[in-house]
Amino acid sequence: xxxxxxxxxxxxxxxxxxxxxxxxxxxxxxxxxxxxxxxxxxxxxxxxxxxxxxxxxxxxxxxxxxxxxxxxxxxxxxxxxxxxxxxxxxxxxxxxxxxxxxxxxxxxxxxxxxxxxxxxxxxxxxxxxxxxxxxxxxxxxxxxxxxxxxxxxxxxxxxxxxxxxxxxxxxxxxxxxxxxxxxxxxxxxxxxxxxxxxxxxxxx
Amino acid sequence: xxxxxxxxxxxxxxxxxxxxxxxxxxxxxxxxxxxxxxxxxxxxxxxxxxxxxxxxxxxxxxxxxxxxxxxxxxxxxxxxxxxxxxxxxxxxxxxxxxxxxxxxxx
Numbered sequence: 001x002x003x004x005x006x007x008x009x010x011x012x013x014x015x016x017x018x019x020x021x022x023x024x025x026x027x028x029x030x031x032x033x034x035x036x037x038x039x040x041x042x043x044x045x046x047x048x049x050x051x052x053x054x055x056x057x058x059x060x061x062x063x064x065x066x067x068x069x070x071x072x073x074x075x076x077x078x079x080x081x082x083x084x085x086x087x088x089x090x091x092x093x094x095x096x097x098x099x100x101x102x103x104x105x106x107x108x109x110x111x112x113x114x115x116x117x118x119x120x121x122x123x124x125x126x127x128x129x130x131x132x133x134x135x136x137x138x139x140x141x142x143x144x145x146x147x148x149x150x151x152x153x154x155x156x157x158x159x160x161x162x163x164x165x166x167x168x169x170x171x172x173x174x175x176x177x178x179x180x181x182x183x184x185x186x187x188x189x190x191x192x193x194x195x196x197x198x199x200x201x202x203x204x
Numbered sequence: 205x206x207x208x209x210x211x212x213x214x215x216x217x218x219x220x221x222x223x224x225x226x227x228x229x230x231x232x233x234x235x236x237x238x239x240x241x242x243x244x245x246x247x248x249x250x251x252x253x254x255x256x257x258x259x260x261x262x263x264x265x266x267x268x269x270x271x272x273x274x275x276x277x278x279x280x281x282x283x284x285x286x287x288x289x290x291x292x293x294x295x296x297x298x299x300x301x302x303x304x305x306x307x308x309x310x
Contacts, residue, residue, distance in 0.1 A: 016302040023298055028290040041297045048305055103229040111227035112258075119263040126274040130281065139275075158275045164240060183236035190267050 015052055022065055026072050033076050033155050035144060043075040050075070073160075077170050080152060084172040097146060097184040099191070117191060122198050135197060142192035146185055153178055154185040218257045225254050231261050235268060 026047060030040035050071050051058075058067055102117040104110065113119075129135050143151045149171055156162045156170065164175050173181070226234070231254045234247055243251065255262050293301075 015305040018305065019293075019298050019301045023301065024292040027293040027297075031290055037291070037294075041293070044293070045297075045301050045304065048301055052305060103227070109222075111229040112222075113228045113260045118260040119267055121263050122267055122270055124270065126270065126277040129270075129274045130278045136278070158272060159279045161276070161279070179237055179240055182240065183233050186236050186268060186271070187232065189271065190264070193271070194267075 015048070015055075018048055018051070018064075018068070022068055025065065026068060029069060029072060030076055033152070033159065034079065035140075035148075035151060039079055043072060043079055046075045047072045080156075080170045081172070084149065084170075097150070097188045099184075099187050102187070102191070119190065120194065120198070122194075124198070138193065138197045139189070142189050142196065143185075146188060149173070150181045150185050153181045154189075157182060221253060222257055225257075226250055228254075228258060228261055231258075232264055235261070235265050239268065239272065 023044065026044045027040055030043045031037060034040050034043070047068060051068055054071075058064075099117075102114055103112065105112060105114050143154065146154070153167055153171060153173075156167045162170075164178055167173075168175055168178055171178075225231075231251060234243065234251055237243070238247075238251070255265065
């Protein structure tokens, strides 16, 4: 709505103005998914250069930003594809996030929750959490120790809402790999959020 | 007195069930998969029964739902990325991109 109109008026706009208009937005979009500053920069730069070539086809129809984000989405997926082709998945990737200690007990109930790690009730709603920028910092910090591909699978699934097939194709993994990764990511995140957010919230 | 006998029976039933059902460790894995695929009838029944007697796994499921709903809500607000706490583009990258774009501008 607040989209600048200048590109509509002039036939050959000043393309470098895109950097100030959309650079931060595109970079934030990319880094939220890639968690790697230089990879995010590369994707944004590739997006601008691709947009430059394709500009005649766009010709100011619709929002410039939406158009750029559309290109960036492809660049991010290409990046995942490239990285995973170079490093095929290892059998043990992320095994330490199996978190066996959550279910280790000395009594007869082994493989049930260990009371020290068992979930508690979270008193919060999505609408209040999205308003808390410190919550997103905690969430990001909790995601960062996960192996890159596991964190990416989680982000593509939960943030972008991609289907299993799309994620498996982009990350070069099987569906059962994906389910194991998502499970490990969720188990780890839940515990990390409980310690670093929900427990602190109720005691403060 | 009657209440005590009832509690005892309830406890025995729970104990008997929990001994025969999948463990918490197995159940949370199935809970995660339920977010990805349709569970079989057998899985649905065993998870339901497990949740009936295990409050920890009930909370686990509720926590999963809150995580998913919160992230989805956030993602649907993506136009607000500008004001988010994520880092902006560095000055150096900004200059580099401007240069590349202006070179191709001719």
